[in-house]
Every structure is written in structure tokens, then in C-alpha cells.
Amino acid sequence: MANTIDSSLMLSNYQSQSRKTGSDILGKDDFLKILMTQLQNQDPMNPMQDKDFIAQMATFSSLEQMTNMNKTMEKFLMFQEQNQLMSYNQFLGKNVTWHKLTETSDSNQTPNIEEGNGRIVSIQFKDNRAVFILEDGTKLEPANISQVNES
Structure with a gap:
């Protein structure tokens, strides 16, 4: 089984939280x-x-x-x-080897790993995340790519 990095841990998935301003924040x-x-209302006989x-x-x-x-x-x-x-x-234009977990699992409840090769023809950026699209239409996240080859 190949080691992969969970895409939820990538910096691109960081979303800055909007800071609420209101009467409870000084x-x-x-x-x-x-x-x-x-300072204006201090006791003159006993100043700060x-x-x-x-x-x-x-x-x-x-x-x-x-x-x-x-x-x-x-x-x-x-x-x-x-x-x-x-x-x-x-x-773009590079051949990659990829591994991706599928939704189904085998009889031992072990997830199936789909593997393949392909050339990246397009990159989409959605919600601050990159999605690589291969020639055959396969969509991959950066964490799914295990090897990059020259085309």
C-alpha cells in the first residue's frame, strides 16, 4: 500500500476564520x-x-x-x-501515477485502492483546492498522486 498524505492536512485547505467583531471583543x-x-476619573488624592x-x-x-x-x-x-x-x-502535461481509495471495500472491510497512470490535461481550482483532470476524465486531488513522470 502506498503512503499518501490526507488532503485535509494540506495548507491549501486552510480557511481563515472570519473574526467576529462586536460588543464582546475589545x-x-x-x-x-x-x-x-x-485617568480622567481617578481620585486626585490617590492617583494611579x-x-x-x-x-x-x-x-x-x-x-x-x-x-x-x-x-x-x-x-x-x-x-x-x-x-x-x-x-x-x-x-500540466505530466504523466502521473496515482492511487485513490474507492468507496467500496472488500469482504474484510479493507478499502479498495484504485491505481492508474495518466497525463494531466487540466487543473481546476474549487474552494481553494486543486483538482487534477487526466486525459481519461479521472479527477485527482494532489494527495492521490504518488509519482510524477516526464511526458
């Missing part, structure tokens, strides 16, 4: 408003200690850095996904 603007309100102010500013700085890092990671993953999809174009 951002950096909300944090600054809270800090300013706290320097260490408390520094701790809150450090928290704000950390929040801003994490927000920036999150945006950078989202951009990186988007570019990585685009690069991977573009690299699949190199498969």
Missing part, C-alpha cells in the same frame, strides 16, 4: 478609551501609581503587537496558498 481603541477614562500605569501601557503594547502579528500571518497564509496553487501549474 480592541486597542477600546483599551485606550478605558485607560483615558480611568506609576507601576500600574506602566503595566497597563505594556498590556496595550502587547495587544497591538499581537494584532499586527495576526494581520501579518493572515497575509502570509494567503500568499502561501496562492504560491501553492500556482505551483500546481507545473503538473
